[in-house]
Amino acid sequence: MQNLFESLNKLTILDQEVKIKLENLVKVEQFEKDDFVLKEGSAIRKLYFVENGLLRSFFHKDGKEVVKWFCYEGQFATSMYSFISQKPSYENIQAIEKSTLFSITFQDLQNLYETYPAFERIGRLLTEQYYVMLEERIILLQFQTAKERYENFLRDEKCLINRIPLGYLASYLGITQETLSRIRAKK
Amino acid sequence: MQNLFESLNKLTILDQEVKIKLENLVKVEQFEKDDFVLKEGSAIRKLYFVENGLLRSFFHKDGKEVVKWFCYEGQFATSMYSFISQKPSYENIQAIEKSTLFSITFQDLQNLYETYPAFERIGRLLTEQYYVMLEERIILLQFQTAKERYENFLRDEKCLINRIPLGYLASYLGITQETLSRIRAKK
Numbered sequence: 070m071q072n073l074f075e076s077l078n079k080l081t082i083l084d085q086e087v088k089i090k091l092e093n094l095v096k097v098e099q100f101e102k103d104d105f106v107l108k109e110g111s112a113i114r115k116l117y118f119v120e121n122g123l124l125r126s127f128f129h130k131d132g133k134e135v136v137k138w139f140c141y142e143g144q145f146a147t148s149m150y151s152f153i154s155q156k157p158s159y160e161n162i163q164a165i166e167k168s169t170l171f172s173i174t175f176q177d178l179q180n181l182y183e184t185y186p187a188f189e190r191i192g193r194l195l196t197e198q199y200y201v202m203l204e205e206r207i208i209l210l211q212f213q214t215a216k217e218r219y220e221n222f223l224r225d226e227k228c229l230i231n232r233i234p235l236g237y238l239a240s241y242l243g244i245t246q247e248t249l250s251r252i253r254a255k256k
Numbered sequence: 257m258q259n260l261f262e263s264l265n266k267l268t269i270l271d272q273e274v275k276i277k278l279e280n281l282v283k284v285e286q287f288e289k290d291d292f293v294l295k296e297g298s299a300i301r302k303l304y305f306v307e308n309g310l311l312r313s314f315f316h317k318d319g320k321e322v323v324k325w326f327c328y329e330g331q332f333a334t335s336m337y338s339f340i341s342q343k344p345s346y347e348n349i350q351a352i353e354k355s356t357l358f359s360i361t362f363q364d365l366q367n368l369y370e371t372y373p374a375f376e377r378i379g380r381l382l383t384e385q386y387y388v389m390l391e392e393r394i395i396l397l398q399f400q401t402a403k404e405r406y407e408n409f410l411r412d413e414k415c416l417i418n419r420i421p422l423g424y425l426a427s428y429l430g431i432t433q434e435t436l437s438r439i440r441a442k443k
Contacts, residue, residue, distance in 0.1 A: 130399070149391070153388055154388050186376060190376050193369070196384050200337070200340060200390065201340055204390065205337075208346060212346070
């Protein structure tokens, strides 16, 4: 769980007691390519950490899949809306690659919040990060041109470019696959 | 500051020391109708609590104003994206009515987080609430019909219906004023 602790240490210093407690709560889960971590209509009960592999989130709109995010090694993954509210999710989470995830349940996390102030901090900072990411996605879809969206993706997520089918990337950027191909051809 | 403490007490119990510390940090600010609390392009440095009055947030898209949220007595207001990231805001915050706000600066809030675990909890829970509201707005705009949007607004925010110009409400619901008038006439 070295990677998980490194990611948490970027948020706050965890002492040995908290680390041991966490190690006892975290489960390892394996997902094959195309396996679903979450299906829409269910509330998600777990927060995941991607030890290795790659996930996507998508929802259905007008009969089409719309990709909402990608999540890879070193990142936390859940349907944040469903996880916080414990309401049914409108999004699906699916493995794009064979993936190893660490998971903690909603209830165990609430208990950590109650017991360890360091976890309150982690919870606050993670939620803040996810808030900013969600709003940056709104900004991307509201204000950026297709070219800007692609260039920003290249800048921020270059490591993903050869791991994601072009159809998924176009959907994530909110543009057609033809537009994406045209932008890529020009570069 | 009775209302502020009541709102905070819904999130966690604050002891007397924390309340006194908070009282010393909070400033009272008065805004006349149409005054701006925040103009787009600036980073927002404060978190506000609406003691009384009514605010709206809006941004410009294709030369038009788009209303993003309303905020009234007992609620916390800021441009959450700009406040967390301390990046320039793309939204404006404006008083719709003469308003009395309590404010705390970003830096003072960070100091409270550092010093009092109870504030970490408040910060986490408030950010979670704002995350859920932001995503519910995305769901509203992506999946609900004009009629559903209006009916949900009536259900959740009935107290606002006579305090908001129809043009602002239509913009908030992502529909034209004609469509809004038609839906209201049918009811």
